[in-house]
Amino acid sequence: MTANTETLNEIFEHLHKNPELSWEETETTAWLKAFIESKGVSVRTFDDCTGLTAEIGNGSPVVAVRADIDALWQEVNGTFQANHSCGHDAHMTIVLGTFLELLEKRDQLSGTVRFIFQPAEEKGTGALKMVEKGVVDDADYLFGMHLRPFQELGPGEFAPAISHGAARLIEGSIRGDDAHGARPHLNTNAVQVGAELVMAINGMHFDPMVPQSMKVTGFQAGGKSANIIPGSAAFSVDARAQKNEVMDAMTSQFDRLIHMVADYHNIEISTEVKADMPAAILNEEATAVMEEGIIEALGTDACRPAIVTTGGDDFHFYTIKRPHVKATMLAVGCGLSPGLHHPDMTFDRSAIPDAVKVMTCAVQKALET
Missing domain, CATH: 3.30.70.360 (Alpha-Beta Plaits)
Structure with missing residues (x-):
């Protein structure tokens, strides 16, 4: 358990109950902005789209952490509505948890940590917009994450890379x-x-x-x-x-x-x-750093090989458009069932604080490289 577990639960509950569709994440953006600013950190928003960035520390290297913020539109219990059945509410919570953990250590950071809250992943166009905004132009590392269904990872298991198709x-x-x-x-x-x-x-x-x-x-x-x-x-x-x-x-x-x-x-x-x-192009250095983060945070028994999945994610546009960025996605085992994009998708929320531990360790290790 992290020191901020209760706060993580509160964050997740709010985000889970307030899903918004791609390019319509105005309230989500406003809530994230208010939360981060309440911790004394300024944010960058955009005039022509939703989403935001925030950073702590200064100088090089620059390590970025990305969360997708949009929800799906689907029928739930007979009613069509926005629904976080892909786990983006958890992704935002993990990144905010990492933000809180590193904020307590901001004076010890040997570089800059940038937090990217990206819109419209479900449309496949949000990452391209963020690239256009230059959010990773000076980044050395970029880390993302995604909850994995039980068919790919068991509860408490983490993998240092996701090879999306x-x-x-x-x-x-x-x-x-x-x-x-x-x-x-x-x-x-x-x-x-x-x-x-x-x-x-x-x-x-x-x-x-x-x-x-x-x-x-x-x-x-x-x-x-x-x-x-x-x-x-x-x-x-x-x-x-x-x-x-x-x-x-x-x-x-x-x-x-x-x-x-x-x-x-x-x-x-x-x-x-x-x-x-696009299909993922894995980066060995970023994957190695994430693997070290998993092992240091949770031990070798929690670490599994990179996941190969036919699912897709626009995260990989960051490295295709900016090849200098060393990027990987953390695969989070959480007993997710019946599956991603199922209207009744559920998962073990205890995976969130563990994912925060892993991501915090990985960021710190990337800053030391």
Whole structure:
């Protein structure tokens, strides 16, 4: 238990009960700003987006710690609402806990620690905005974290890196004219086109040695009149691949598929990539520092090898856009179930103070390198 465990519980409860969607995290940003400023530390906010940064210490090296602050939009107990089913409420709590621990030692810090509270991770665009704002331009190290489902790590287990796969989220539209249900020869049924797309996507094959998947995750067509054949529809596609080059091959074939179906039916189908998260490029130095932090904080029994997961995170844009930054994400085992993005996701909150201990140790070790 850390000295701030009760405070961590209070922080988590507030953030958990007040989720906000990507790019709409205004109250979350304001609350974080007020909390940090109440500790005598100034913050930097932005005129054109949510999120903020704060720092303690001074000089080099600069070690940054990032938390994502947005929530998902999903149906919970029959009602659509914002929901922290990806654990970002816990991530913010861990970073604030690290902030509190290091604040007590600020006079002993041999460098600068920057805390980044990033919006819109779920959209895959928040990290790019923060890069644009220059928040890691002078950073030597960057640490993130993510709760892991029970299938990957057990309670009390931590891994020094997360090897995320690439993720590409695509939205598309089928545009045509409606027709009377008795005259199907007068239009192309958008529902039939959607079914063809699903079957064709399921028939795409790539290197089986590289984990990958592509699936239709949304499809809307038609209205309340069952005797109208819809000519238009909207759909979404989620693509995942463990390697960036496989992702490129998948989406290239998907594009050819879209053109083929559109030409065959003589209709218009358009697509747009709404989020594009790259696969992780692991940094050995940052991973080694995080491993030392786990062992020093919790002992060797708590440390596990780097996690490989097909999930994605826009955290990896920081190192792709700023290659000089040594970055890694702490994998936090916490008995998370039934799984990430499940509306009823739960986890063992006792993992939060342990994660704070690990992150605090890792930051201190990075400052000493």
